[in-house]
Structure formats: C-alpha cells, structure tokens
Amino acid sequence: MNDLINIFLKHTFELNINWLLCIHFILVTYFIGVIISVRRPVGVAFAWIFIVMTFPVFGISLYVLIGERPVGRKLTRKITRMNREYSEVTEGMRIKYASDRQQLPIESRSFSLLAESNNGTPVVAGNKVDLHTNSLQILQLFIDEINQAKESLHLEFYIWALGGDADRVGEAMIAAAKRGVACRVLLDSLGSKDWFKSKWPARFRNAGIEVTEALPIQIGRFQFRRADLRLHRKIFIIDNAIVWTGSMNLVDPRTFKQDSGVGEWVDAMVRVEGPVASQFELTFSFDWSVDNPRITHFNNQRAPAAPNEGGVIAQELASGPVYRDDILYQVMISAIIDAREELTITTPYFGPDDGLMQALMGTARRGVRVTLIAPKLNDSKLVAWSSRSYYADLLNSGVHIAEFHGGLLHTKSLLVDKKTAIFGSVNFDQRSLRLNFEISLIVYNKDFCSKLETLIESYLAQSNYVDPKVWSKRPRWQHYLENAAHLTSPLL
Known part of the structure; x- marks a missing residue:
C-alpha cells in the first residue's frame, strides 16, 4: 500500500513539475516575443530577455511595471483623440506666426522647425522674458500675481509641498477663488501625494477651486499603464497673459526635504509676458482635458494671444510619452x-x-x-x-x-x-x-x-x-x- 502511495505522489510531483515547466516556457516565450516586438537598443533588449529568462517571476513583473512606455490603453486613446482636436489649434498658430521665424538667424530657423514638428508650437516674437533666481522671492511674486489676477489662475506642477510659503500660495488661491477668479490646479499624483492626503484639496474645492490629480497610481492597473510615468511640468498662468515656468516646484526651500542632507534646493524660473504665454495656456488646457476624467474631448476656448510685450523671440516645447514622442530628445x-x-x-x-x-x-x-x-x-x-x-x-x-x-x-x-x-x-x-x-x-x-x-x-x-x-x-x-x-x- 505504501509503495502505491509513493508511486502516486512521485507521479503527481513529476506531473506538476512538467506543468510548471510548460507554463514557465509559455510565459517566457510570450514575453520574449513582447520584448522583441518593440524596436529598442540591442543591449536593452538582451538585458530584458536575460532577466525574464533567469528570474521569470521577478523579471516579468518588472517588465510589466517599467519595461515599456505605455500610459494605458484608455488614456492613449483619449490622448490620440484629443491630439487630433488639439492639432487644429496648433496649426492655426503655425500659420499665424509663420513670418516670425524670418526674424531668427538662418542657423536657428531649422532648429525652431524641429521644436515645432509633430504638432508642436511655433516661434513667436514680441515677448518679455525675465529671469528670477531667488526661490522665496519667486513664491512671494506668485502670491502677488494671484492677488492681482482678474480672470483665471492655472497651476500645473509636479510637486506642491506642505509648509512654509507654499502654504501662503494656497491661502492666496483660496482668497482669489472667493473673489471670483476661476482657479484650476493640476498636480502629479506621486509628486504631490502628501498634498493630496492633506486638508488642502478639500479646502480648495470648498472655495470653488477645481483640482485634478494627474496620472493617479492605481494598484491593479500596472499591467495596463506604466507606474512611473509622471507629469513633471512646472506651469503657472495668470489671466491667459502671463506665464511662469522653469525648474521650481511649489515648495519652500527652507522646509522641503531638509532631511536629505543636501542643503536647500537651488532653482530658477522665468516670467513671460507676450504671445508665447498662449502656448503654455494651450498645453495646460490639453493636460487638464487629458487628466480630467469628466472631459471626453479637447475643447480649448481659444483665448486670444497676449499682446506683444517685448522684443524676445521664444517658443514653448512640450513633450511626453505618446504625446510628441522623442521630439525633446531630438x-x-x-x-x-x-x-x-x-x-x-x-x-x-x-x-x-x-x-x-x-x-x-x-x-x-x-x-x-x-x-x-x-x-x-x-x-x-x-x-x-x-x-x-x-x-x-x-x-x-x-x-x-x-x-x-x-x-x-x-x-x-x-x-x-x-x-x-x-x-x-x-x-x-x-x-x-x-x-x-x-x-x-x-x-x-x-x-x-x-x-x-x-x-x-x-x-x-x-x-x-x-x-x-x-x-x-x-x-x-x-x-x-x-x-x-x-x-x-x-x-x-
């Protein structure tokens, strides 16, 4: 009797092993096919194949998380649809400002064409661009801009950190919304995770400020969307006429990441007045439409371009996966x-x-x-x-x-x-x-x-x-x- 049980157990064990080997072979073969279906550097492809073959569970999981650049099927369809609608606006810009390129030196004209290719925005003349380099002064200037705003305030940042003068910016936004200024805030889900967990989102919404969380991390959807794609832009637009952009997040350097042991973060921003501000407004409108689940089509209000303010020729350059792939690299x-x-x-x-x-x-x-x-x-x-x-x-x-x-x-x-x-x-x-x-x-x-x-x-x-x-x-x-x-x- 014991011999029969041992034979049965041995047979069952061998059968399970064979099934596991078969499943392993099918999964590895499938993912190797997925890896080579996308043309990528040979070294990168072989590295992924090695990882998947050597550590199938870990390797396949890692590849699903970060192996490709998908933003998810649903979001990709939405971006593609809205990009067609968005292209009508950018084409109008390229026609309207075509003559401004002639003001550039010959050697810069082809460079500007590359930057506007694949549905980008053109060079425009008549801008005033000021460079600001003190973070605390920049935050105070943000507050001053908010206090003087008459129509709209649009903020799009990777990080809004809690504490210090960044909170004062939030209080100014609430006051602006209460006096009738239309306010929209778009923040990255991961970069601003502490802000989203705080009291601020509820306070903003109670004051009438629209808040949208960009690229939220959803457990269980990693197989459909790469988890580490982030909205890294820094854009602050006042009344569709003034724009701030640069490297600085909405953070007070005196309180931000003080435990990292690297000292205060050193940033710079530019304040721009002039027609190029409308290009940033367009990008914000596109991002807002894409990341807001209630919006199904891109319907830019086509706000009139800001009047000429100076003699600077400038051009906005927006980039991202699916949206203008590889133009920034080029x-x-x-x-x-x-x-x-x-x-x-x-x-x-x-x-x-x-x-x-x-x-x-x-x-x-x-x-x-x-x-x-x-x-x-x-x-x-x-x-x-x-x-x-x-x-x-x-x-x-x-x-x-x-x-x-x-x-x-x-x-x-x-x-x-x-x-x-x-x-x-x-x-x-x-x-x-x-x-x-x-x-x-x-x-x-x-x-x-x-x-x-x-x-x-x-x-x-x-x-x-x-x-x-x-x-x-x-x-x-x-x-x-x-x-x-x-x-x-x-x-x-």
Missing part, C-alpha cells in the same frame, strides 16, 4: 551638435544615453567649450553614483565638469553659444527625455542668454571643477560602484 541632440563656441548644461540629474554622450564628447573634441554643472551632493545616492560613471569619458573628451556645493542645484538649462537657451523642467536624463511629461521655453535672445550666463557664473563660483588626473586616481571600489549604479540609469 531637440537636445540638435542643440548640442549646433554649438560652435560654447555649450553649458546645468542639471541636478545626469543620465544620458549613448547618443547624447557621443554628441557631448564629439562637440568637445571639435573645439567647443562644453561645461556640465551638477550638484556635488544629490538627494538620490544611486543617481549620484550613476552620474559619476560618465565622468571619465567626458573628461577624456575635454568636457569640463563642475560640481556645485551650494545646495542641490535644481536648475535645468542648456545655453548654446550665448544666444539660444533651453530652460524649463527637463533633466539631462533618460527619464525626462523619454518618460515624463515635460515643458521648456526656448529663448532666441542674446540679452536673456547674457542674464542666464550671469546666473551660471554664480553657480560656477560655488562649484569645484573635477580634475581629470585626480579623478583617474580615485579608489577602484568607487569605479565599480559607479558602473554598477550605471546599469540602473534607464530607470532613474
């Missing part, structure tokens, strides 16, 4: 290659791919002075180690690397030959260039670029250049640690 590559004398990049997070690295190294080797300014201390150790894995190749190519020690340098800018600037929310990493919804202002104006250069010089005064000889002699364990962290760079 613009960055083009800006680097177009540099003839000087190229300066400020970024808190540095994680380029091979294409950007080759562009930077090639630009330095043909005699352009290329300078990268990044914070010495970072709020993410993994990002810091990964960033430094690129240093040796950059230094050997002649790129100058300066590490800022006056806090966490959060300003994101690219200055080309002191006459063209890209300024906004974009980090020089693959997350900003491939995954996040980002916003930038391209400024074709030497006076503004001169002001940005002055700001950059102030950063350099608080920085130390990395010495190539000293860097080459760093401990071997640091080299291995940096290269190990580099393997995670596509995910950071």
